[in-house]
Amino acid sequence: IPLLRRDRPEADTLVTALAQLHTHTTTPVDWQNYLTNTGAKQVNLPTYAFQHQRYWLDAPTTKGDATDLGLTNTNHPLLGAAMAIADRDEYVFTSRLSLHTHPWLTDHTIAGTTVLSAGALVDVAIRAGDEFAATVLDEFELAAPLTIPAHGGVQLQVRVGTPDATTNSRSLTVHA
Known part of the structure; x- marks a missing residue:
């Protein structure tokens, strides 16, 4: 008072x-x-x-997909967008993985830690290769399991390198 x-x-x-x-x-x-x-x-x-009555200006509406950012939509559940590197014959595919956007990932929880399965990473590699008619995955080496945090997410990048001059094959690396 x-x-x-x-x-x-x-x-x-x-x-x-x-x-x-x-x-x-x-x-x-x-x-x-x-x-x-x-x-x-x-x-x-x-x-x-x-x-x-509202007096605020309405924010411009966007579709909220990769094309709004100048990227190419991949139509793949684990790869959201693709981008050609400007001065090379290389490409980067990108996505953000989280338990919020991909709730099925909780089915892959081991001892309290959610991991992206190696099979899912192989699928990502094959999908990136499909963009270049690269139908064979010669070798797949997994350095460490990709863990998905309980809160937040993981930025996923797949880089497809320039074609080899003799074999026309391309290198592919996955980063998170």
Whole structure:
């Protein structure tokens, strides 16, 4: 409850104190008696929600897909977008993996840690190769399992290198 102060009128302090007493405690305040002979009238509030008008500019709407960012959509559940490297015959595929966007990953939880299966990584490699009619995966080496955190996500990048001059094969690396 506010204290009386010299720089504040007593009537305002009294009304503020009564209002705080009414809203912050179980002490009843007899507003009818307080407002008698003040000219105040009781009014009914509308039963519908209060209407309001917005004055903020609407943000431009985007589709929210890779093409809005100048990337190519891959139509693959683990690879969201692709981009050609400007000065080379190389490509980068990218995506963000999380338990929120890919809830089925929780089926691959081992001892409390969620991992992306090697089979899923092979599928990612094959899908990236499909973009270049590279139908054979010669070798696949997994240095460490890809763990998915319980909160947040993992940025996944797949880089497809330039074609070899003699075999026309391409190197492929997966980074997270």
